[in-house]
Amino acid sequence: MLEEKKTIDEALARNNLLILVGNANVKYFGRASSKLSNGDRLVIVKPDGTFLVHQNSGMKAINYQGPGSIVKTFLSGDKLILKSERLKPVHEAIEVEFTGKIQIHSFSMHDDKKINVIGSEKQLAVELEQNIGFIEKNLKILTNEADVKRGFIDLLAQDSEGNLVAIELKRRRASLDAVTQLERYVTELRKRKNVKVRGIVCAPGITPNALKLLESRGFQFFNLKYDSSQMNVRIEGLEKKQNTLNFY
């Protein structure tokens, strides 16, 4: 194992991307604690300190450590141990104990590019701002990302009668929390301003429970159709699905 340790230490010193595959058990302690007994595992150590342990299935690393962590190697009998440690935000560490042959590969990587993602909620909000007439004519956008002191409203508008309209926008099917979020904002606005306040959830679909809750609060739901799969955001429709008399 001494040879493997040297190889790994060199790769770490060179600040390479390090890839290890072998039978190992994994322990973690810190914000929580975990144990994973022996099995074949993929370990990734990035130049920035990121430390990932993957099993042979599933998308997410089963154990991980963020950028800035320090990794060290130890020999314990005939076992090689990798320990990744960090102190902030809390003291936490992963220990990977390899029990046998380790396949080691290291790579020098150069990459300064940043991804460009289309279809975020923020972009949808901008798009909706342009097409706010779909919701209601004579609706005037006051602000986006309005600070209500107890949270942030996606879009704040004013209708033709001078009422405030708080709009909660979701990029996917609205759930209970979308409605409760909206309720918190609306409640806050009603407390502070001496104006009537309406609440609107705007999303591609809403769960039945969320719709019930929304109706019970006198809010409105607008079914939003959009496409963001072709590197641009296009709102294709905005259908009012709910017309309950609003007791605001």
Added chain:
Amino acid sequence: MLEEKKTIDEALARNNLLILVGNANVKYFGRASSKLSNGDRLVIVKPDGTFLVHQNSGMKAINYQGPGSIVKTFLSGDKLILKSERLKPVHEAIEVEFTGKIQIHSFSMHDDKKINVIGSEKQLAVELEQNIGFIEKNLKILTNEADVKRGFIDLLAQDSEGNLVAIELKRRRASLDAVTQLERYVTELRKRKNVKVRGIVCAPGITPNALKLLESRGFQFFNLKYDSSQMNVRIEGLEKKQNTLNFY
């Protein structure tokens, strides 16, 4: 590139873990869309179809595709393209276009172990149930309430005066949404039952805004100290931090 394609296709056919490192650009379309221009990238293909693209820094894969995705290879001039596609829940795909030399490694992995994590909210709830006297003497846990079984609420209890006590437990510092969630449960209970209902947030800390919101709703906050870093959950203290008269 033909040789590389063969090597990769063989590894995929053998259902191995496949690791590729090389200069590539990445496109994604589906629930959203993204482009990432050329740079050195790490690509991981797991036997279950998981497809991950990593940059040389950061914890999370910059592009990804879940289990069940199908990966295929193509030659386009002197470029090798990997395409990972899936139809459910929506049609989405990643295309990785390698522009030069690719380092290819494949591994046969055997692993049927599952991780054991200590410190989940559920475990905390069980522990708190044992020490419920910390919150208030003569507090009785109502475990057979339907609301609890459905996971509707973390803990439901009854105080000495017969009032319902809804407890929202958080494994980390409580934020606005913890209070909002609690408010939804309490509102629901007040509507359904003909009993007075109190609300308690129990967490290791609470943000100032959340505390204000909590107080404005007449709820209570209990500061929870616990340790779960040594493979067991131990509640070390439970300090009442808030004593506002509850107008329930």
Added chain:
DNA sequence: GCGATCAGCGGCACG
């Protein structure tokens, strides 16, 4: 299968 919620959430933007 959808629905609700947790997560060692991570990441980002803002004060």
Added chain:
DNA sequence: CGTGCCGTTGATCGC
């Protein structure tokens, strides 16, 4: 730094 909130959230458990 902490707070708030989004995320191609993913993972899990219940219905």
